Amino acid sequence: MSMTDFRKVRNFSIVAHIDHGKSTLADRLLEVTHTISKREMKEQVLDRLDLERERGITIKAQAVRILYKAKDGEEYILNLIDTPGHVDFTYEVSRSLAACEGALLVVDASQGVEAQTIANAYLALDNDLEIIPVVNKIDLPNAEPERVKHEIKESLGIDASNALLVSAKTGEGINDVLESIIQKVPPPKGNLEAPLKALIFDSVYDSYRGTIIFIRVFDGKIIPGMKIKMMATGRVAEVEDVGVFRPNMMSVSGLSVGEVGYVIAGIKDVKETKVGDTITEEKREANKSLPGYREVKPMVFCGLYPIDGGEYGALRDALDKLRLNDPSFVYEPETSKALGFGFRCGFLGLLHMEIIKERLEREYKLDLLATAPNVVYKVTKVGKDSQFISNPADFPSSGETEKIEEPYVSILILIPPEFVGGIMDLCQDRRGEFKNMQYLSKSRVQLHYYLPLSEMMFDFYGSLKSRTRGYGSMDYEYVGYRESDLVKLNILLAGELVDALSFIVHKDEAYGRGRDLVKKLREIIPRQFFDVPIQAAIESRIIARETVKAKRKDVLAKCYGGDITRKRKLLEKQKAGKKKMKSIGQVEVPREAFLSVLKVDK
Amino acid sequence: MPAYYLERIISTCFSSFQVQNEAEITIEVNPETIHRNELNEFKAAGFNRLSMGAQSFDDKLLKTLGRKHSSEEILQCYFSARKAGFKNISLDLIFGIPGQNVDCWFRTLEKAVELGPDHISAYCLEVHHKTLIQKQINDGLFDLPDEDIQADMYLMCVEFLSEKGLIQYEISNFAKKGKKCKHNLFYWENENYLGFGAGAHSHVGNCRFKNIDSPINYVKKLQNGEDISEDHEELSRDIALSETMFLGLRLIEGINLNEFKKKFGFSLTCVYGEQIKNLVEKGLLSCGENLKLTKKGLFLANMVFAEFVPD
Structure with a gap:
């Protein structure tokens, strides 16, 4: 049996901020080396899921073997390991990188260094990879390769003076990339005779x-x-x-x-x-496993319920099937007084949650209601051991608790200098703790904060984007639990507590959030056949109240011989619209109401 | 259409069908297109009921609605019709018009009642797609009165007309004793009917269909002995039942449980028991010998009707 000469192998990965051209570069490498013929070529070859192509992200890792005849006349085996490109999948990315000896660090020649550039580069450095800086999109009229090289040096301490200048789109510089991989990425080391x-x-x-x-x-x-x-x-x-x-x-x-x-x-x-x-x-076990293994734990939870209670079984089957391919996502049955039977599902992060939800709806044609996502709280009751709580409905009342802790993240934000004030305000509002600030170049500032993970749920990324006119980027990693002064906010509809709308909030913000949320709900919930009071309460204390006034008129004036069929169809449409809502007691609630807590501006 | 055409149509009906003595024969007229002597001719042709599209007694609102007549012309038309011998006259009125408030609507109702019509149809304006008025609303030229004002207008109308002896017998229809519109009752009781002429609708057995819309083609096809009907819809039992419900419940007296059982062979409560119980609990329906809308249900009739249509 002929085994490959490992001196002729190069294992590498491509790391980049989203949209900096990682997938296009991969496509071009495959094309230039005839790994894929022009005929088979379609964009983002390595992203197999439709969702990946649509969102321009990679969810699952991929690995491709590329055969390349280098200028030195030798044939090399290049293994390109494509990694997921999102903070939710940091662990998976780090394991993919651990399989490599080198990484191409791709940076957009006009956008410059972004938060994920830094986060991913650090992951690669942590795994001792040889980093080859690549400045991509040099064909763009506003490309500034020199500035970008400077930013790479400032932010990562990597010498980027010889960074490759490439346009993955036009193919310019692609051969230099291949040659650099051969020259700079070290060949693998290992013992052929040792146990596997x-x-x-x-x-x-x-x-x-x-x-x-x-x-x-x-x-x-x-x-x-x-x-x-x-x-x-x-x-x-x-x-x-x-x-x-x-x-x-x-x-x-x-x-x-x-x-x-x-x-x-x-x-x-x-x-x-x-x-x-x-x-x-099995027979000849290695004495030590490879470093870096850990159990991944879901960080974000939400309830998923079928709109039509009869679809509970179908939802369970779909979850079972999705989990076959994604062990990082967990679920268990739960019952909500308001929503009936459903599942409490745990995800690595918000994007992961959205992906799963979208796949359930698209691939399994389910009509789902999702409750607002929450983090896992660590609660110590008086005289008891601490326990983890992943459903706000299970959150104990304040009298029973000794200590409540919530997960924090370390967040890295890159923005143009003119937005520093606005973003520091944003972080302050979100209970952030300032760590440091660094100027990477004239046009790029790096802010470092500690922030409660729960604050990230309230559309932190959207606020960052809107306050920086789209120029800000961020990345974060989990840093552990910290004690916090938290309370449970309950929502009552027509006097009934709706468990699925309960959420956990910092004591100082409870009033504001409660008031904003009942206002928001009043806008979302349509007028019913009776007045619907909406109240926010902490324990038994009502802190805010609004009323959805009863519907007063809903009647078709005319119905004669010529339009009976048309009127019947209108009524059928009305009925179908109602079915899309969830009835809680006598109140018909649209799905988006359950996510409205996230939409409340601070 | 000249009156002698209408006369021919009616005489053909009389020679082809057995027409009851007390048959109601209605002609709909618009004040803007009618001439005084025509009304005499209609009467002579055999029409015994006149329905007039008055819409409003406010000249500004008539313009908003795109009507060419004035309130003065309504009066002339009405008195001419009485003079011509019509003993059964109905007025169509519209409320919820952009720029109309409750007082405005009240003045129109007062003027209408002063004339002493036998019947009034009072419709809340429905804005249909691709109509001029919809475009004007979208362009911000007009504002529709909101739901609460429409509800106030409707409530006022129901109470005022009943005070004046025009009893509400259907969601939008009011009549003096013995002057309910027999023709329309047929629709609401979900009975069979035949429609003649281009665009006319029919309901025969478990089938609804219409005649083609183009009068020219209608005549051509008839002369060639071809079928002039289209849009045939076979009604399943579920659909027929649901239509019986949402049509019958438009009537103030509602649906008689015994008659329902006679017609279908099973009782109303055994098909719609759950919906009825639910709607009675909500205070939208009442159920005795008849199943009918409550006063609250009258204002929220679509919420009730929607419960009876198939998924």
């Missing part, structure tokens, strides 16, 4: 073949027939197939030191092939 050690950097579920595990081999080799073991989960399996992505799956006789590809081992559940876990041989 391979990193799982992703896994996907295929209904025919079971779980397809994406791996990078560090030591030894993996071949079909081999008994393997996942070191963290302890799962043992027999290898059925190994292969590489060209970019379609192609079986090979085996993968050895430095190589990247896939393994299929008859495993039905992606939960058993966790990202970051190490695969070894």
Whole structure:
């Protein structure tokens, strides 16, 4: 069996801020090296989900083997590992980067360094990767490569004087990128004779073949027939197939030191092939697993309910199916007095939540009602151990608690200097704690804050964008729990507490938020056949009240022989509109009401 | 259309069908297009009821509605009709017109009642798509009175007309004793009817259909012995039931439970029991010998009707 000479392998990744051209550069590399023919080429080849293409983001990791004949006359194997590009998936990104020796740091020649540029570059540096700065989109008339190089140096301390100047769109400079990868990215190191050690950097579920595990081999080799073991989960399996992505799956006789590809081992559940876990041989176990593995925990929760209670079973089946491919998302049944039967679902972050929700509605044609997302609180009741609470409805009353903690994030914000004041105000309003400020260039300032994660839910990103006329960018990472003075705000509709509208808020903001929310709800809830009082309350104390006045007139004046059919259709439409709403007691509530808490401007 | 055409139509009806002695034969007229002597001719042709599109007694609002007649012409038309011998006259009125307030509407009702009509239809303005008035509203030239004002107008109308002896018998219709519109009652009781002429609608058994709209083609096809009907709709039992409900409930006396059972062979409560219970609890329906809208339900009739249409 001929195994690849690992001195001729280069494993690399591309890191960039969103829209700086990562996918276009990947497309161009595949095209120039004839990995994909022009005929097969479509935009964002590596992004397989429709959602990925539409949003211009990558959700699942990908790996492609590129064969490249370099100027030195040798043929090299380049493995491009495409990583998800969003803060929700930081752990997955870090594991994908751990599978590489180098990374292309792509920065838009006119936009310059953005928050994700920095966050992703730091992830790459943390994994000891060789970083090759690439200034992209140099064909743009407002390109300023020199300024951008300066920003890279200032923000990351990386020498960018020799940064590659590229236009992925026109293809200019693409060959220099390939040559740089060969020259600068170190070849993999490893021991061919040692017991197998391979990193799982992703896994996907295929209904025919079971779980397809994406791996990078560090030591030894993996071949079909081999008994393997996942070191963290302890799962043992027999290898059925190994292969590489060209970019379609192609079986090979085996993968050895430095190589990247896939393994299929008859495993039905992606939960058993966790990202970051190490695969070894069952008979000859490696004495130590690869560093960096951790259990990912959902950070953001919301309730998902079918609008039509009869679709509960269909929702459960859809959740089961989605989870096959996404073990980082969790759910369990819950019952709401207001909404009936549904699920409490946990996600890595807000984008992750939106993606899952959208897939459920699109791919499974479900009509869903989502409650406002919340973080997980750590609550210590008097004389008891602390517990984690992921549903505001379960939040205890203030008399019972000794200590309440909430998760904080460290947030990095990059903005033009003229917006510093506005953004510092925003962070202040969101209970932010200032850490530091740094001028990266004349046009770029970096702000660093600690912020409660819950404040990020209240459209923090939208506020950042609108206050910087679109020029601000941000990235954040979780830093741990901190004690906070929090209370539960309840909403009552027609005198009935609606558990699904309860939310947790800082004591100092409870009044303001309560007042704003009842106003907002009064606008959203249509007039009913009776007056509907809307109240906000902390414990039993009412702090705000509004009334949706009863509907007074809803009647078609005329109905004669010629328009009976048309009038019936109007009535059918009215009925269908009503069905789209959720009835809570006698009150018909539109879906968006449950998210209105997020829309309240501060 | 000249009166002698109408005379021919009516005599053809009499020679083709058995027409009851007390049959109601209505002609609709617009004050702007009618001449005094024509009214005599209509009467002579056999019409015994006249329905007049008065709309409003406020000249400014008539302009807003795009009507060419004045309030003076309504009076002339009305008195001419009485002189011509019409003993059953109905006036159509509209409220909820842009620029109209409750007082304005009250003055129109007063003037209408002063004339002593036998019947009044009072409609809240419905703005239809692609009409001039809709465009004017969209362009900000006009503002429709809001829902609360419309409700006040409607309430005032119902109370005022009943004080004056014009009893409400349908959502928008009011009549002196014995002067309910028999023709329209047929629609609301969901009975069968035949419509003749271009664009006329019919309901026969479990089928609704209409005649083609173009008069020229209508005549051509008839001469060639071709079918002139279109838009045939077979009514399923569910649809027929729902139509019986939302038409019947338009009548103030509602739907008689016994008659319903006679007509369909099962009781109303056994098909719509749940909806009825729910709507009675909400105070929108009342159920005794008849199922009918409450006063509150009258104002929110669509909320009630929507419960009876199929999904």
